[in-house]
Amino acid sequence: MRLSFHFVSLFRFGIYIFLASLCSCNEKEVPRTEKTDPLLHPIEASLQDLVDIWYPKAIDTVHGGFWSDFSYKWEKEGKQQKMLVSQARHIWTAATLASFYKSEKYEKIASHGVQFLRNHMWDEDNGGFFTLLGIEGDSLRILSKGKSAYGNSFAIYGLATYYKVSKDSAALHLAKKTFDWLEEHAHDSVYGGYFDVLQQDGSWMLDVTDNSKNYENFIRKNWKDQNSSIHLLESLTALYDVWPSDLVKTRLEELLVLIRDTITTDKGYLTLHLERDWTPVSLRDSSETYRSSHFYLDHVSFGHDVETAFLLLEASHVLGVPNDSITLRKAKKMIDHSLEWGWDHQVGGFYDGGYYWSANERNIVNKSKVWWTEAEALNSLLLMAQLYPEEMRYDSLFRKQWEYLDTYMIDHTYKGWYHEGLDTDPSAKKDAKAHIWKVNYHNIRSLINVIRMLRSDFPLTNDHL
Known part of the structure; x- marks a missing residue:
């Protein structure tokens, strides 16, 4: 299937100049504030720097949507494929910036992304959004073999957030x-939750034994997983906030309880993959070679744990559950478990992953400090500091985490964030600043939430005052 474009060069240039004028890097929009926390102004400035380097640079006025690939100097290079997740994340980010800055220019950027999703990524034959499109000359070609609940969840997340700021009923x-x-x-009506890996027509793959069609994530076809589950929770939270449907509420409550009480273990970490009936998938008895090559299927992911602590509390808030002590206790346990095991006490930051060999034997398997993990950590540490002010360590750790980001993760020369902290990978300084899996929603969300918390203007903390 090919989707053709016919743009006049002058029109392209005019659109780009228009968007550039809207997003001029010289126009600083940091709102005035009387708050005196010493980190507030540096974090506000860091947010603005991050926004300025991404927009309008990432806006694709040729094919629509957003460019995907940039070098460490922010030069456009690479395949520039259009992945649903990254395109939808840009929509969410721009819409969130429009609300935060009270600025129409970011709303227009979000609208630009919504048009691309609607016109080019929605499957008119089977429904749902395609996962990946590739650019071929002036056309786009479908590259994905199947569909993903995870990807479609981000479409909901972006569209609902855009609607909240724009009131665009079509979105x-x-x-x-x-x-x-x-x-x-x-959705699984028998055991609850959702399958992530689907065929192009949306059918399940439980009975598919032949991978001659080269399906994506074929190894995960029969499983459910924490990653798609937490982001479905995130997206349905945003959707319920603007469309309080009874069914959306039911599914949101279902996911909250599943993630909190089943996917999250008693120790306080998420099981990465589970069978259809929620039996945990473990590779502990597999060979070391197999385990190492399939690390992504079974380990303790500190980044997902600290992120999920926030997402659970956000969902509870939007559901209107005041002082949800059960969810609050579990969220705190997830943060505490990550701090106790995955935190680098020397310079700050969370390691990428560890592994439990038995109840009392464990080790850190991957010491990388990945950009999205460190962003989510900043948000969740300050959230804990404000929810538990009597435990002063959270505030100290939040400030240490900001120092870590400012020292090892933020590029003060070319702007943006490295994909990994320079303390664990000095070569990351010259790695790509953006690709289909590295956009800006984790760090921009974190910085906005932190700014709002430092201004005493954050609903999750106000719930518990």
Whole structure:
């Protein structure tokens, strides 16, 4: 299937100049504030620097949507494929910036992304969004072999957030259509939760034994997983906030309880993959070679744990559960477990992953400090500091985490964030600043939330005052 474009060069240039004028890097929009916390102004400035380097640079006025690949100097290079997750994350980010800065220019950027999703990534034959498109000359070609609940969840997340700021009913309608498609195709009415790996028509892959069609994530076809589950929780939280449907509420409550009480273990970490009936998948008895090559299937992911602590509390807040002590206790346990095991006490930052060999034997398997993990940590540490002010360590750790980011993760020369902290990978200084899996929603969300918390203007902490 080919989707053709016919743009006049002058028109392209005019659109780019228009967007550039809207997003001029010289126009600083840091709101005035009287708050005196010493980190507030540096974090506000860091957010603005991050926003300025991404927009309008990432706006694709040729094919629509957003460019994906940039070098460490922010030169456009690479395949520039259009992945649903990264395109939708840009929509969410721009819409969130529009609300935060009270600025129409970011709303227009989000609208630009919504048009691309609607016109080029929605599957008119089968419903749902395609996972990946490739650029071929002036056309786009479908590259993905199947569909993903994870990817479609981010479409809902971006569309619902854009609707909240724009009141564009067409965007909300598309978010509802996506939810209905997931309900029909991905939701498991027997055991609850959702399958992530689906065929192009949305059918399950439980009985598919032949991978001659080269399906993505074929190894995970029969499983459920924490990653798609937590982001479905995130997206349905945003959708319920603007469309309080009874069914959306039911699914949101279902996911919250599943993630909190089943996917999250008693120790306080998420099981990465699970069978259809929620039996944990473990590679502990596999060979060392197999285990190492399939690390992504079974380990303790500190980044997902600290992120999920926040997402659970956010979902509880939007559901209108005041002082949800059960969820609050579990969120705290997840943060504490990550700090006790995955935190670098010397310079700060969380390691990427560890492994439990038995109840009392464990080790850090991957000491990388990945950009999105460190962003989510900043947000969750300050959240804990404000929810538990009597435990002063959280505030100290939040400040140490900011120092870590400012020293090892933020590029003060070319701007943006490295994909990994320079303390664990000095070569990251010259690695790509952006690709289809590295966008800006984790760090921009974290910085906005932290700024709001430092201004005493954050609903999750106000719930517990």
